[in-house]
Amino acid sequence: MKIVINGIHANLRFSSAHMIPCHQFCGGIHGHSYHVDVQVDGDRCGEFGFVVDFKKVKDLMRDLCSDLDHKVLIPLESDDIKFNDLDDSVDFSIGVKKYTLPREDCCLLSLKSTCAEELAEYFARKLYNSLKEEENESEMKIASVQVCVNEGIGQGAYFEIKD
Numbered sequence: 001m002k003i004v005i006n007g008i009h010a011n012l013r014f015s016s017a018h019m020i021p022c023h024q025f026c027g028g029i030h031g032h033s034y035h036v037d038v039q040v041d042g043d044r045c046g047e048f049g050f051v052v053d054f055k056k057v058k059d060l061m062r063d064l065c066s067d068l069d070h071k072v073l074i075p076l077e078s079d080d081i082k083f084n085d086l087d088d089s090v091d092f093s094i095g096v097k098k099y100t101l102p103r104e105d106c107c108l109l110s111l112k113s114t115c116a117e118e119l120a121e122y123f124a125r126k127l128y129n130s131l132k133e134e135e136n137e138s139e140m141k142i143a144s145v146q147v148c149v150n151e152g153i154g155q156g157a158y159f160e161i162k163d
């Protein structure tokens with residue numbers, strides 16, 4: 001059995017700025033109003049016969065979204081970004097372009113890139129790990145988690161994690 005949560009209607013959204021280093025069109029800082037769709041597959045369980053309580057998934061996803069919301073997303077593992085400082089300010093360069101941003105305006109992510117593909121995997125792994133931790137304390141049995149990170153309406157990247 002699978003539960004499905006629509007990110008627009010369930011308010012799993014965040015607005016962030018990012019750049020795709022060295023990309024012809026996406027290399028400059030620009031923003032998206034993202035929304036995140038979620039599916040969780042597993043066995044029905046417990047008193048109510050839920051796969052997992054919708055509220056639990058939405059709360060977990062909203063926390064993850066709020067970490068990124070109204071921030072500049074910075075991929076710490078990028079091969080194209082040279083970091084000079086990450087403490088007081090976020091100081092880095094991409095080729096000849098130099099950036100200095102306030103630390104509190106940035107969300108530093110241990111990712112190679114902040115493209116939708118990487119963000120989908122990031123959300124899916126975080127959600128999957130949180131739900132798996134709770135399996136030990138409940139009857140819940142999760143088989144897979146699927147996340148689609150949409151860069152606005154009409155385009156998104158989908159990542160699935162299975163047992």
Ligand SMILES: [Zn+2]
Nearest residue numbers: 018026030032
């Ligand atoms: Zn973009």
